[in-house]
Amino acid sequence: MYPFIRLAKTVAKSSYQAIKGKTITPTDTSQVEFICSINDIDNFLEMNNGRILTLFDLGRNDFAIRSGLGKKLLTNRWGLVVAGSTIQYRKRVRLLDRIRIDTHIAAIDERWFYIEQVMYCNENPASQALLRTGVTNLMSxxxxxxxxxxxxxxxxxxxxxPSPWVQAWIDADKLREFPQN
Incomplete structure (x- = not known):
């Protein structure tokens, strides 16, 4: 189940920080913190890989709100989309572990914002994701x-x-063949 309570808390905290002047620029890194709960773990008693991606969503929400993009999304009737991603898992996250998610823009081209996110577990890097994201017109x-x-x-x-590895991912992803009917 989607963590709607965490989403509401993240939106409220990020909005409060923005009101209090704790905004960020598009070149800054945002940080959100959570504790791995019983709803996050799988049958192997560690954080589920799908939940990690979902918590990365919350990190991007914080970045959008505190950078001012959240207001522009509402004003202009824009939305956010993830068009591609890659992730590496390096360290297990277990029940009650403290996690922090750092989010920053790794590159910008004419169409996409490339977002890099790192999850730290007890201050050690646990996973890293690179996402190709965009802003969409909600009407069209x-x-x-x-x-x-x-x-x-x-x-x-x-x-x-983009750094060399981000550029290499961008280039490699263009070669990817998408399945056809």
Whole structure:
């Protein structure tokens, strides 16, 4: 089940931080913290890999709210979409472990924002994800180019060049064959 209570708490905390001036810029890293609960673990008594991806969603929500994107989404009737991702799991997360999720923009091109997220378990890196994300028009469902989004945020000239591994993932993903009927 989706963690709606955690979502509500994250949105409330992020909104409160934004109101209190604890905003971030698109080049900053946001951080959210959780404790691994009984609802997060699987039959192997560790955090389920699907739950890790869901908690990364909450980290991106915090980033959006505190960077000002959340308000622009509501004002402009925009939405967020994940168009691709890759993840590595390196350390098990067990019941009652403290976790922190760091979220930042790793690169921007004409169409996509590439988001890197790292989950730390008891201060040690546990998993890392790279996501190709976009902003969409809720009415048409079409992806909006990054330039108007950055302009709306007040950063019209912002560029973030991908690191070599991020660029390699972008290039490799273009070669991927999507299944056909």
């Amino acid at each position: 469902g079409k992806t909006i180019p990054t330039k108007p989004v950055l302009e709306a945020l007040g950063y019209p000239d912002l560029t973030i060049t």
